[in-house]
Amino acid sequence: SKELFLKAFNEVNENFKKVFNILFGGGRAGLKLTNKENPLESGIEIIAQPPGKRLQNLMLFSGGEKTLISLAFLFALFQFKPSPFCILDEVDATLDDANLTRFLNFIEQLKEKTQFLIVTHNLKTMEIADYIYGVTMTEPNVSSLYSIKLEKK
Amino acid sequence: SKELFLKAFNEVNENFKKVFNILFGGGRAGLKLTNKENPLESGIEIIAQPPGKRLQNLMLFSGGEKTLISLAFLFALFQFKPSPFCILDEVDATLDDANLTRFLNFIEQLKEKTQFLIVTHNLKTMEIADYIYGVTMTEPNVSSLYSIKLEKK
Amino acid sequence: MFIKQIEIQGFKSFPEKTKIIFHPGVTIIVGPNGCGKSNIVDSVLWVLGEQRLKNIRGDRTEDIIFNGNSRRPPLGMVYVSLIIGNEEKELIIEHRAFRDGESEYKLNGKRVRLKEIQDALWAEGIGEKEYFVISQGNINQIVTAKPAERRLFLEEAA
Amino acid sequence: MFIKQIEIQGFKSFPEKTKIIFHPGVTIIVGPNGCGKSNIVDSVLWVLGEQRLKNIRGDRTEDIIFNGNSRRPPLGMVYVSLIIGNEEKELIIEHRAFRDGESEYKLNGKRVRLKEIQDALWAEGIGEKEYFVISQGNINQIVTAKPAERRLFLEEAA
Numbered sequence: 331s332k333e334l335f336l337k338a339f340n341e342v343n344e345n346f347k348k349v350f351n352i353l354f355g356g357g358r359a360g361l362k363l364t365n366k367e368n369p370l371e372s373g374i375e376i377i378a379q380p381p382g383k384r385l386q387n388l389m390l391f392s393g394g395e396k397t398l399i400s401l402a403f404l405f406a407l408f409q410f411k412p413s414p415f416c417i418l419d420e421v422d423a424t425l426d427d428a429n430l431t432r433f434l435n436f437i438e439q440l441k442e443k444t445q446f447l448i449v450t451h452n453l454k455t456m457e458i459a460d461y462i463y464g465v466t467m468t469e470p471n472v473s474s475l476y477s478i479k480l481e482k483k
Numbered sequence: 484s485k486e487l488f489l490k491a492f493n494e495v496n497e498n499f500k501k502v503f504n505i506l507f508g509g510g511r512a513g514l515k516l517t518n519k520e521n522p523l524e525s526g527i528e529i530i531a532q533p534p535g536k537r538l539q540n541l542m543l544f545s546g547g548e549k550t551l552i553s554l555a556f557l558f559a560l561f562q563f564k565p566s567p568f569c570i571l572d573e574v575d576a577t578l579d580d581a582n583l584t585r586f587l588n589f590i591e592q593l594k595e596k597t598q599f600l601i602v603t604h605n606l607k608t609m610e611i612a613d614y615i616y617g618v619t620m621t622e623p624n625v626s627s628l629y630s631i632k633l634e635k636k
Numbered sequence: 637m638f639i640k641q642i643e644i645q646g647f648k649s650f651p652e653k654t655k656i657i658f659h660p661g662v663t664i665i666v667g668p669n670g671c672g673k674s675n676i677v678d679s680v681l682w683v684l685g686e687q688r689l690k691n692i693r694g695d696r697t698e699d700i701i702f703n704g705n706s707r708r709p710p711l712g713m714v715y716v717s718l719i720i721g722n723e724e725k726e727l728i729i730e731h732r733a734f735r736d737g738e739s740e741y742k743l744n745g746k747r748v749r750l751k752e753i754q755d756a757l758w759a760e761g762i763g764e765k766e767y768f769v770i771s772q773g774n775i776n777q778i779v780t781a782k783p784a785e786r787r788l789f790l791e792e793a794a
Numbered sequence: 795m796f797i798k799q800i801e802i803q804g805f806k807s808f809p810e811k812t813k814i815i816f817h818p819g820v821t822i823i824v825g826p827n828g829c830g831k832s833n834i835v836d837s838v839l840w841v842l843g844e845q846r847l848k849n850i851r852g853d854r855t856e857d858i859i860f861n862g863n864s865r866r867p868p869l870g871m872v873y874v875s876l877i878i879g880n881e882e883k884e885l886i887i888e889h890r891a892f893r894d895g896e897s898e899y900k901l902n903g904k905r906v907r908l909k910e911i912q913d914a915l916w917a918e919g920i921g922e923k924e925y926f927v928i929s930q931g932n933i934n935q936i937v938t939a940k941p942a943e944r945r946l947f948l949e950e951a952a
């Protein structure tokens with residue numbers, strides 16, 4: 331229904347502004363309906379302005395910035411309606427250290443309500459693990475798993 | 484002309500087999516014309532078999548494997564007809580340590596004939612640099628460059 | 637609700653029955669290129685009814701069945717089960733398929749159509765798999781998507 | 795032949811005239827997300843005549859001209875020059891454009907059409923820019939390409 335959708339949109343929009351701020355360490359962002367008169371037919375536009383930067387075509391952002399904006403949108407949705415679990419495959423591949431740290435801190439906030447399965451090559455990402463599985467192919471084309479013991483600090 | 488194309492194709496094919504072997508530390512690979520009777524209209528197929536693995540649909544390979552196969556093709560072309568310069572933007576993002584090392588070793592072979600400009604976040608990639616430029620935005624939306632002094636070992 | 641277990645047999649690089657236990661919190665999966673990490677992600681998409689094999693890097697059913705190596709022959713069947721639940725209840729979702737294209741789904745041991753599984757997940761507040769599975773290389777699609785496509789994400793949550 | 799220098803003024807995040815000197819061998823470019831590394835790559839594509847702005851993450855000419863920040867106003871002009879050469883000779887390629895869409899190319903100081911630049915590069919054994927510039931996220935396209943598209947790469951070398 332129209333009311334339900336608008337209620338969800340407005341709440342996710344508020345979340346998006348805050349999550350964007352946290353992930354980018356500042357800046358302003360928001361979501362915009364392309365068709366305000368007809369919300370049930372409307373698309374959703376992303377307006378993003380990292381700290382100090384000018385508003386610009388979303389495509390001009392860097393690879394890492396696009397990933398961070400995408401994650402902000404996803405997490406904004408999760409804050410509105412948590413998914414019980416979330417599987418992320420190498421989403422951290424293009425994030426620099428500073429952005430990676432803010433991303434990982436945010437995962438630690440969300441993990442109360444959402445179980446995360448994260449595939450990564452990044453050593454820093456491994457640090458937020460409650461459990462780690464290593465995958466190998468001791469025999470070609472045959473995968474096997476093993477647990478990696480964690481010494482929690 | 485048909486002869487020129489076939490000569491190029493065969494030579495690049497030979498290079499591809501060898502480069503693939505070096506980058507994957509073994510295995511077998513090759514290029515195949517989709518239309519043998521009509522080479523000037525033919526597409527080029529890639530057949531790849533990492534060490535011990537079975538021949539399979541190219542799409543089934545992992546992200547890192549696809550990158551390595553793509554680089555093998557590119558370098559096979561460069562061995563046939565070196566490009567004077569080559570610009571690579573974050574091609575190493577999905578390579579694990581072992582594949583990254585073989586990739587970097589190969590760059591060091593090619594750099595005699597080809598100048599490389601490589602954008603990266605990877606510390607290991609920085610080790611093969613003859614020169615390093617750092618880019619920053621001390622002022623938002625304004626990029627500035629600075630040289631990073633290298634202590635060559 | 638959380639994922640308690642994934643069991644894989646015959647799916648891509650998992651010829652042997654492989655049981656993976658999960659707990660609440662953050663589980664990290666690591667390993668070298670091509671060792672099978674994304675194949676695990678693909679198996680979850682597949683057991684939840686991924687119809688477009690392109691989305692799990694395949695073209696035909698035979699692509700996602702273990703195709704053998706120098707020592708082992710190809711297999712003829714693929715099976716994945718997913719157990720999600722909490723302390724009070726459990727949902728066991730199974731998908732089995734054969735090289736000839738035949739396939740069947742089961743929910744808590746009973747053979748069902750895919751729709752019944754989707755309804756059962758929906759009743760538990762679990763939406764479309766695109767909402768909670770981000771495959772390798774896909775995260776930026778939220779930014780590069782058309783506004784109408786992005787809307788679908790919100791509809792999942794609404 | 796190698797790239798000796800790139801000079802950028804007004805292109806994306808380079809409002810100030812920025813001269814970057816290069817030498818033979820391997821030059822590595824590093825920096826945090828969004829600092830401008832890929833913009834340098836885009837400037838090379840643009841000076842060499844990239845017609846499809848989508849390939850350098852833009853839609854209209856104004857996207858690739860410095861659009862200002864809280865302290866500086868947007869600029870009205872974008873200029874990139876590329877010097878390639880060796881000890882014996884040099885090719886100076888320049889591309890200038892304005893917000894209204896007007897643009898001009900120069901080769902060694904003389905105003906030319908883009909075709910003349912492409913011919914001069916071809917004479918030096920330098921092919922299409924897609925052959926020697928791999929933009930961020932694009933490397934896997936060689937594997938995911940259709941066989942006919944892959945052929946274009948070989949034609950560049952043949």
Ligand SMILES: Nc1ncnc2c1ncn2[C@@H]1O[C@H](COP(=O)(O)OP(=O)(O)OP(=O)(O)O)[C@@H](O)[C@H]1O
Nearest residue numbers: 545546547648669670671672673674675701702703
């Ligand atoms: N049908 C199949 N039968 C046997 N092995 C398969 C099949 N499909 C895929 N594989 C194997 O799975 C590998 C790819 O695995 P996967 O994509 O999970 O790697 P990954 O761990 O995600 O690597 P990366 O870190 O590079 O992303 C292929 O190289 C192949 O060996």
Ligand SMILES: Nc1ncnc2c1ncn2[C@@H]1O[C@H](COP(=O)(O)OP(=O)(O)OP(=O)(O)O)[C@@H](O)[C@H]1O
Nearest residue numbers: 392393394806827828829830831832833859860861
């Ligand atoms: N027309 C423009 N005017 C001003 N600044 C611009 C313009 N276009 C792009 N930018 C700036 O360039 C940034 C993107 O730069 P770029 O893509 O080069 O980053 P990068 O260093 O490659 O980052 P990453 O490591 O994430 O790939 C944008 O965030 C924006 O600040």
Ligand SMILES: [Mg+2]
Nearest residue numbers: 545546674772
């Ligand atoms: Mg993978």
Ligand SMILES: [Mg+2]
Nearest residue numbers: 392393832930
């Ligand atoms: Mg970049």
